[in-house]
Amino acid sequence: MKAVHFGAGNIGRGFVGLLLHEGGYELVFSDVAAPLVDAINAVDRYTVREVGPGGVDTVVTGFRAINSAENAEELIDEIAGANVVTTAVGPTVLRFVAPHIVAGLALRDPSSPPLQIMACENAINATDVLREEMKVAAGGAWDALEGRAVFANTAVDRIVPAQPEGGGVDVTVEPFFEWAIERGPFGVEPPVIPRAHFVDDLAPYIERKLFTVNTGHATAAYFGAAAGSDTIAAALADDTIAGRVDAALRETSALLEVKHGLDAEELARYRATILDRFRNDVLPDTVWRVGRQPLRKLSRHERFIGPAAQAIERGLGVDGLLDAISAALAFDDVEDAQSVDLQRMLRTQDAASVTAEVTGLEADHPLFGRVEAVVAARQQELGAGADA
Ligand SMILES: NC(=O)c1ccc[n+]([C@@H]2O[C@H](COP(=O)([O-])OP(=O)(O)OC[C@H]3O[C@@H](n4cnc5c(N)ncnc54)[C@H](O)[C@@H]3O)[C@@H](O)[C@H]2O)c1
Ligand SMILES: O=P(O)(O)OC[C@@H](O)[C@@H](O)[C@H](O)[C@H](O)CO
Structure with a gap:
């Protein structure tokens, strides 16, 4: 074979x-x-x-x-x-x-x-x-x-x-x-x-994986990068970052529970296992690898916008995911072409066009305005975007 x-x-x-x-x-x-x-x-x-x-x-x-x-x-x-x-x-x-x-x-x-x-x-x-x-x-x-x-x-x-x-x-x-x-x-x-x-049905498995492991991983990477951590384990050692990762993952778990009928306690155990994996401090995994290609990660069906869009459509909370999206927008790695593009877009385009182009959300989607506000806040921090 x-x-x-x-x-x-x-x-x-x-x-x-x-x-x-x-x-x-x-x-x-x-x-x-x-x-x-x-x-x-x-x-x-x-x-x-x-x-x-x-x-x-x-x-x-x-x-x-x-x-x-x-x-x-x-x-x-x-x-x-x-x-x-x-x-x-x-x-x-x-x-x-x-x-x-x-x-x-x-x-x-x-x-x-x-x-x-x-x-x-x-x-x-x-x-x-x-x-x-x-x-x-x-x-x-x-x-x-x-x-x-x-x-x-x-x-x-x-x-x-x-x-x-x-x-x-x-x-x-x-x-x-x-x-x-x-x-x-x-x-x-x-x-x-x-x-x-x-x-028989992969949908719950792939969404559970992407919207827990990868959402949590990327959230840790983006907050870690902003805090000056080099590794995922170091990022998670910061209680504030761990709390923000946990907040985002509670929201994706709520979605998985409603959408796929997954058990809340099993999801809590799954989250705990994953956070333990991230804390493996003999695994030399960096925030730069895990945060790579932020434009892909912020796209419509990916680990942030995918679950946040589906959650808000169901009336579920998305504050933790929006917090993570805000951290993703701040990811500034000169060696990552998508990070460079993202930072350029934030500096040269208005908040609505960045939101549309990066996330692929339709302007009338209930998540659009929430993300647009996060983008505008990030642009204010950068002193950019307003004159675009
Ligand atoms: N590393 C992980 O922890 C992990 C875990 C699960 C899934 N994945 C996924 O697996 C994929 C690869 O990730 P990775 O971390 O191994 O990346 P990687 O960069 O280590 O490996 C990708 C490889 O693909 C090769 N490649 C690029 N273009 C090619 C082409 N046209 N033909 C053949 N090979 C080509 C590159 O040279 C590179 O060796 C990604 O989709 C990633 O999301 C990664
Ligand atoms: O490979 P990406 O860029 O989609 O995501 C980075 C990491 O989160 C990812 O590679 C994980 O290590 C992996 O998905 C774990 O199964």
């Missing part, structure tokens, strides 16, 4: 690749970072090192890597003969991997079992997004190719920090993990991934 995994980065090596290896798949990583591809091909094993309570080391073998920018034909051949394709490249990169998968499907023997495709990104229904990108890439050939693949959405949870420069292929991760995968699309033959679990 063979799996092709796009994105040999943190979660790619530290989680998805590891579980595919445990499932018995021969593993082909695809990446565009030449030094990383070379480093992977220079070794025949790497270690996934869990740090924190109960952490163990696991060795991964049976892999190779292909630079898709240089050896597209080789990659397409691998996809044509694979059982599984996974991605962990970032939601905005899916459109760039889609043409390779389409080309692989075109070469695939139509009588072989369908290619099982799962995007493992932090986004609602990322595999559906990938499928749409593949449809665009295939154009008129899509009708003939679609039946050669099945598509399952997934929710992937493990904190994998940025790895040290020059640190090789080994990966440091937290001990916790969860991988929930839609069962339905596979029929009677789901992929063999022993430590993943297959569920």
